Amino acid sequence: MSKQQWRELLPRIEELASRAGLQYNPVDFEAVPASFMMEIAVYGLPVRMPHWSFGVRYISQLIQHRMGHSRLFEVVFPGNPGHAYLAAGNSLAENMLVAAHVLGHADFSRNNMLFHNSQQQVGDHIVEQAASHARQITMAVEEHGLQRVELVLDAALALEQHIDVDRRVQRERYPEYEAPEAESPEDAFSKRFASLTPDSAARESGPKLKRAPIPPHPERDLLWFIANYAPELEGWERDIFLAVREESFYFHPVHATQIMNEGWASYWHARLLREADFLPQAAYVDAIKCHSDVVRPIAGGEKVALGINPYHLGFSMWEDIVEREGMDAARRIMHEDDDVSFVHNHLNAELAAKLQLFRFEAEASGSVKVLNTDLDALHEVIVGPKYNFGAPSVSASHVRVDGTLELSHDHKVDGRGIDVERAKRVLGYIERVWRRPVILHTVDSHGAAFDLSASTAPAATG
Amino acid sequence: MSKDESTSSRTTVAGWYDLFSRGARDWLRHNDKVREAVRAHLPEAIAGGDVLSGGTKTIRVPVRMLEHYHFRLRTPEEQQGVGQGAAKPGDQLGQPGAAPASGKGGGGRNDGGFEFLLEFKVDDIVDWLWEEMKLPNLRARAGRAEEADWTREGWDRRGARSRLDRRRSMRESIKRREVQPADAPRFTDDDLRFRQLTKREQPATQAVVFFLMDVSASMSDRDRQLAKSFFFWAVQGLRRQYRYLDTVFVAHTTEAWEFNEEEFFKVSGSGGTVTSSGLKKVREIMSARFDPSRYNVYLFYASDGDNASSDRADAEAALDDIAALANYTGYLEISTTSQSRLNSECGTLFKALADGGKPAASFAISRFEDIWDAVRHFFQHQAAGEST
Numbered sequence: 047m048s049k050q051q052w053r054e055l056l057p058r059i060e061e062l063a064s065r066a067g068l069q070y071n072p073v074d075f076e077a078v079p080a081s082f083m084m085e086i087a088v089y090g091l092p093v094r095m096p097h098w099s100f101g102v103r104y105i106s107q108l109i110q111h112r113m114g115h116s117r118l119f120e121v122v123f124p125g126n127p128g129h130a131y132l133a134a135g136n137s138l139a140e141n142m143l144v145a146a147h148v149l150g151h152a153d154f155s156r157n158n159m160l161f162h163n164s165q166q167q168v169g170d171h172i173v174e175q176a177a178s179h180a181r182q183i184t185m186a187v188e189e190h191g192l193q194r195v196e197l198v199l200d201a202a203l204a205l206e207q208h209i210d211v212d213r214r215v216q217r218e219r220y221p222e223y224e225a226p227e228a229e230s231p232e233d234a235f236s237k238r239f240a241s242l243t244p245d246s247a248a249r250e251s252g253p254k255l256k257r258a259p260i261p262p263h264p265e266r267d268l269l270w271f272i273a274n275y276a277p278e279l280e281g282w283e284r285d286i287f288l289a290v291r292e293e294s295f296y297f298h299p300v301h302a303t304q305i306m307n308e309g310w311a312s313y314w315h316a317r318l319l320r321e322a323d324f325l326p327q328a329a330y331v332d333a334i335k336c337h338s339d340v341v342r343p344i345a346g347g348e349k350v351a352l353g354i355n356p357y358h359l360g361f362s363m364w365e366d367i368v369e370r371e372g373m374d375a376a377r378r379i380m381h382e383d384d385d386v387s388f389v390h391n392h393l394n395a396e397l398a399a400k401l402q403l404f405r406f407e408a409e410a411s412g413s414v415k416v417l418n419t420d421l422d423a424l425h426e427v428i429v430g431p432k433y434n435f436g437a438p439s440v441s442a443s444h445v446r447v448d449g450t451l452e453l454s455h456d457h458k459v460d461g462r463g464i465d466v467e468r469a470k471r472v473l474g475y476i477e478r479v480w481r482r483p484v485i486l487h488t489v490d491s492h493g494a495a496f497d498l499s500a501s502t503a504p505a506a507t508g
Numbered sequence: 509m510s511k512d513e514s515t516s517s518r519t520t521v522a523g524w525y526d527l528f529s530r531g532a533r534d535w536l537r538h539n540d541k542v543r544e545a546v547r548a549h550l551p552e553a554i555a556g557g558d559v560l561s562g563g564t565k566t567i568r569v570p571v572r573m574l575e576h577y578h579f580r581l582r583t584p585e586e587q588q589g590v591g592q593g594a595a596k597p598g599d600q601l602g603q604p605g606a607a608p609a610s611g612k613g614g615g616g617r618n619d620g621g622f623e624f625l626l627e628f629k630v631d632d633i634v635d636w637l638w639e640e641m642k643l644p645n646l647r648a649r650a651g652r653a654e655e656a657d658w659t660r661e662g663w664d665r666r667g668a669r670s671r672l673d674r675r676r677s678m679r680e681s682i683k684r685r686e687v688q689p690a691d692a693p694r695f696t697d698d699d700l701r702f703r704q705l706t707k708r709e710q711p712a713t714q715a716v717v718f719f720l721m722d723v724s725a726s727m728s729d730r731d732r733q734l735a736k737s738f739f740f741w742a743v744q745g746l747r748r749q750y751r752y753l754d755t756v757f758v759a760h761t762t763e764a765w766e767f768n769e770e771e772f773f774k775v776s777g778s779g780g781t782v783t784s785s786g787l788k789k790v791r792e793i794m795s796a797r798f799d800p801s802r803y804n805v806y807l808f809y810a811s812d813g814d815n816a817s818s819d820r821a822d823a824e825a826a827l828d829d830i831a832a833l834a835n836y837t838g839y840l841e842i843s844t845t846s847q848s849r850l851n852s853e854c855g856t857l858f859k860a861l862a863d864g865g866k867p868a869a870s871f872a873i874s875r876f877e878d879i880w881d882a883v884r885h886f887f888q889h890q891a892a893g894e895s896t
Contacts, residue, residue: 081529084531085529085530085531088531089530089531093530094530096530096533096534096537097534097576098534098535098537098538098541098574098576099534099538099576100530100531100534101531101532101533101534101535101536101537101538101539102535102538102573102574102575102576104531104532104534104535105531105535105538105573106573107531108531192537200576203576204576204577204578204579205578205579207578208579343592343593344592344593348593349593349594349595350591350592350593350594350595350601351591351592351593352589352591352601353589353590353591353592354590354591354592355592358592401592402592402593402594402595403590403591403592404590404591404592404593404595404597405588405589405590405591406588406589406590406591406595406601407586407587407588408586408587408588408589409585409586410585410586413600414600414601415598415599415600415601416591416595416596416597416598416599416600416601417588417597418597419597424590427588427589427590428590437578437579437580438579438580438581440579455579460581461581462581462582462584463581463582464579464580464581464582465579465580465581465582465583466582468575468577468578468579468580469577469579469580471577472577472578472579475577491582
């Protein structure tokens with residue numbers, strides 16, 4: 047079977063996709079070796095800034111890979127054009143499946159609102175932008191040394207989930223002064239008061255300007271806040287924070303729509319393949335087998351899975367939606383939803399029962415107890431990791447006169463306190479770029495409020 | 509798109525990404541950071557007895573992967589998750605002791621967390637330690653032992669082809685052509701310069717260390733392990749100083765035997781302790797193989813301190829005999845309690861030696877953490893003794 051045969055069949059798959067109503071930007075396909083596939087998966091982008099933490103993920107992935115846990119078929123990046131990387135070891139059948147899958151992703155990323163908004167702001171060329179960030183950081187290393195650049199990246203990448211996606215990538219600094227207050231009422235007391243001091247008239251003449259507090263409201267976008275308000279941040283350090291932040295805006299929709307997106311792509315690769323009568327019979331059978339491996343909910347030989355395969359859940363949900371409500375409704379849902387609303391609105395009781403979903407509780411000892419199949423609770427556990435980009439709700443709440451940065455953890459929203467030891471290390475990272483003390487208001491394991499800083503003694507953190 | 513499976517195929521495709529691996533680069537940077545971290549806590553990191561198994565050139569230190577920290581919620585006692593398959597409410601799945609299933613829904617954030625062994629060059633570690641502990645470099649005894657060695661000295665116009673100094677010859681050629689007409693030959697025989705060798709007397713840089721260990725019934729496995737760790741670092745310290753370092757391992761109970769290094773630490777004896785038997789064995793080996801006029805001699809003795817009191821006079825005589833010839837003698841007392849340290853039979857023996865103005869020192873240890881104090885004590889003491 048010729049290596050390039052899949053390329054020759056690409057136009058026919060694309061033709062099928064257009065006829066089925068998929069709307070997507072052109073996609074560049076490239077076959078790359080397995081090792082490079084793995085790096086793309088680890089870094090999240092084909093070329094990304096260097097940092098030791100990626101090395102840790104890389105080696106973990108390599109070990110898992112060597113132990114034979116997983117195989118990557120493709121990675122796709124939205125854009126205009128989009129970029130799809132296929133593993134060079136894929137068979138023809140696998141590549142046909144993958145090509146159809148990629149077109150499903152391309153349709154999704156062009157039409158889903160979260161992706162659309164993110165691309166409108168970050169631009170259509172995230173792959174190229176990330177490469178340029180990587181170059182920018184390599185140059186910073188040359189100029190300022192690895193140690194200093196690493197300190198900045200330690201802090202910025204630790205906060206990569208802490209952006210505010212309800213605001214735009216391009217943000218103005220806070221207004222410097224508070225909006226002038228409404229004129230005080232002309233009551234007898236104020237008139238009398240104003241007349242008491244002779245120079246009060248002169249003082250009243252100009253509009254009263256009051257410096258606005260920084261931040262004027264709790265600020266969730268910690269990357270932006272530190273980039274703009276850290277007392278002694280140098281220009282190049284600020285640029286690194288903003289580079290990391292820009293990539294976070296790109297990653298957010300990927301994270302927030304994973305179930306929908308993988309489900310959508312799987313739905314389309316299954317459907318397009320069924321319609322691809324030009325495929326050799328043998329390749330078709332292979333491809334169907336590959337499809338069932340990918341969307342398999344439970345590992346071979348097992349009866350239950352402690353976890354859900356997002357490909358399978360998404361795929362099943364889209365099939366259900368198309369069957370009950372039709373393709374137009376499905377496309378509307380694809381356009382409007384993210385995983386949180388998708389699961390809440392469209393994972394219904396019948397489907398959950400059909401998929402045999404259940405909620406379980408795992409104790410530290412390793413024993414696992416099946417709880418129930420209550421739908422609302424299932425929804426919450428599935429989408430729990432999706433809220434707030436998967437991070438605790440931490441915001442910058444106040445900057446003291448001496449420059450101390452106060453962060454606040456909203457434990458009421460998150461339902462529990464913060465992991466104290468990790469938080470201390472993160473505060474340490476932040477302190478090195480904020481260059482003033484940094485404290486975090488949170489609660490201990492008994493729910494009592496306390497202030498945490500990088501130097502808090504372990505005993506005090508209960 | 510990915511799937512679980514157990515085989516993978518390798519294909520080579522020429523692309524820029526074949527040229528280097530960013531993952532490997534960042535992993536190496538991670539390892540450098542681990543090295544820095546280990547270096548910052550070096551004595552603790554390598555105090556354990558299990559680090560000495562990687563041969564003598566390198567040691568393997570078990571380290572954890574570094575975690576890049578993020579804000580995270582406190583892990584609840586019980587983690588909830590959603591599973592799929594044939595299971596009814598109330599069913600118990602999985603066995604206690606198995607890894608708990610994580611309730612993560614695909615954040616994909618796995619910052620590692622397994623242990624791996626990192627290799628360190630013993631030479632590097634010793635350099636760091638000496639720097640860290642501000643230990644002096646030992647000085648070989650001057651003026652005693654002399655050793656003839658060939659050294660390079662000067663140049664000549666004649667010599668063996670193998671000793672032709674090309675750079676020097678070229679310089680001569682350039683010098684000559686500067687003052688000669690342009691068509692002068694590039695090289696003449698007169699341009700050639702050969703390195704000359706002469707024989708020179710040099711201070712001896714040979715040394716021998718005797719490790720003498722009490723292996724009588726009272727020395728437990730742990731005591732021996734402590735002695736081994738100390739001996740290991742003592743050898744490394746001496747190797748910094750001497751080009752050729754011989755080691756001799758002697759174990760004794762009421763009798764004494766010489767062993768090779770490997771067997772030495774496995775030996776266990778039974779019965780009583782007669783220190784003089786070990787010391788006499790050392791003296792015997794010294795006379796036979798290590799002439800004190802050509803060797804710097806070191807003796808380290810590790811014992812729990814017990815010795816038969818009837819042996820006191822014999823042991824004293826044997827020790828005095830050795831101390832007169834040795835650069836230094838050290839006594840390491842391994843005790844399980846911190847009381848009555850160095851008041852033992854052997855402790856008294858070495859104290860008498862030190863009081864008599866001989867280069868000798870004693871130190872008592874009871875835990876692995878004490879080893880560094882012991883190393884520091886012996887090396888600082890010895891350097892101080894030599895400089896006076």
